[in-house]
Amino acid sequence: MIDTITQGTTTTAATEQVIQQFIQAWHTQNKAVSKYFQKYDDAVYMQEVAPGRNRAIYLLGHLTSVSDNLxxxxxLGERLYPQLEELFGTNPDKTFEELPTVAELKDYWEKVSSRLAAHFKHMQTYEWLEPHTRVSEEDFAADPFRNKLNVLMSRTVHIGYHLGQLTLLKPEEPIA
Amino acid sequence: MIDTITQGTTTTAATEQVIQQFIQAWHTQNKAVSKYFQKYDDAVYMQEVAPGRNRAIYLLGHLTSVSDNLxxxxxLGERLYPQLEELFGTNPDKTFEELPTVAELKDYWEKVSSRLAAHFKHMQTYEWLEPHTRVSEEDFAADPFRNKLNVLMSRTVHIGYHLGQLTLLKPEEPIA
Structure with missing residues (x-):
């Protein structure tokens, strides 16, 4: 394995492998979301995942907004759909009467996922160990774990968290 | 950063950092489970997380069994509580009338988590890149991602998945 010294960080093939494993885990969660939202008719996703809880459409918008914010x-650039933040981030489900349709949100989800995947293909190992854009130099110096990789790790678990909820939706129930 | 060559794998401080970040992510999920099961009276956890779905006690047993199997x-050794596999793994919730109590399961969960944490403290970086014990040499050669780190990564997301479900439980509802 050959060391490369780039931007002051020593990396090896082992580091690169570990980071690639993590990107693969992120892809796996993304694909599971895509598959889930291909499973039923769009109308099914207007249901709550459990009584009184978020609707599946809200969780799709929420996951898309959180990924977009990456x-x-x-x-890596500006958000593709900044309007999602207010609809699915800062406000809870059922705040707004008008939301994008499930079909639109599925399209946004795929576009955000593809855009991120394209960027990840070109990111160098050392870049993942750099601070993310919302941590100060001082805070990063105190805790070098506050890097871009950590953001991806927490977002991967976050997708799993909501997938666990989405699987509770019972499509056989009458649609309100 | 100094390279160390151990067991044929080149590792650097960067690799070690990345692996430590994963272990931290695993700990974070573990602590969230512990905290969740300290939040309510034990009786609350006898409820289903959503109508007709798993009870919280079942998910606690399930998470404990899956961690124990690590x-x-x-x-790293034998399972501490092999009896959990039948109760919370191979069979769905409500198969058995008698289960360990919530208090017992909480104790098992803490003991399994501590045992794993103690092992992880002593594991070397290169060990995480070794095949896990249920992958064949040929399969590992074909896909070196099938290592111990990948197991920990998927288990971390798995905990998040069930935490997402556990948070749906409504403790204010009358207990059946």
């Missing part, structure tokens, strides 16, 4: 957070 | 899977 673009600025990882220094 | 001991043999990572080559």
């Amino acid at each position: 673009l600025p957070l990882l220094g | 001991l043999p899977l990572l080559g």
Whole structure:
């Protein structure tokens, strides 16, 4: 294995492998979301995952918004759909009467996922160990775990968290 | 950063950092489970997380059993509570009338988590890149991602998945 010294960080093939494993885990969760939202008719996703809880459409918008926010957070560019933040981030489900349709949100989800995947293909190992864009130099110096990789790790678990909820939706029940 | 060559794998401080970040993510999920099961009276956890779905007690047993199984899977020893597999793994909730109590399961959960944490403290970086105990040499050669680290990564997301479900439980509802 050959060491490469880039931007002051020593990396090896082992580090690269470990980071690639993590990106694969992120992809696995993403694909599980895509598959889940291909499973039923769009109308099914207007249901709550459990009585009085978020609707599946809200969780799809929420996951899309959180992924979209990775673009600025990882220094990869502007959000594709900044309007999702208010609809599915800062406000709870059922705040707004009008939301994008399930079909639109599925399209946004795929576009955000593809955009991120394209960026991840070109990211160098050392870049993952750099601070994300919302941590100060001092805070990063105190805790070097506050890097871009950590953001991806927490977002991967976050997708799993909501997938666990989405699987509770019972499509056989009458749609309100 | 100094390279160390151990057991044929080149590792650097960067690799070690990345692996430590994963272990931290695993700990974070573990602590969230512990905290969740300290939140309410034990009787609350006898409820289903959503109508017709698993009870919280079942998910606690399930998470404990899956974590316990990491001991043999990572080559760290025998399971502490092999009896949990039948109760919370191979069979769905409500198969058995008699289960360990919530208090017992909480104790098992803490003991398994502590045992794993103690092992992880002593594991070397290169060990995480070794095959787990249930992958063949040929399969590992074909896919070196099938290592111990990958097992820990998927288990971390798995905990998040069930935490997402546990948070749906409504403790204010009358207990059946």
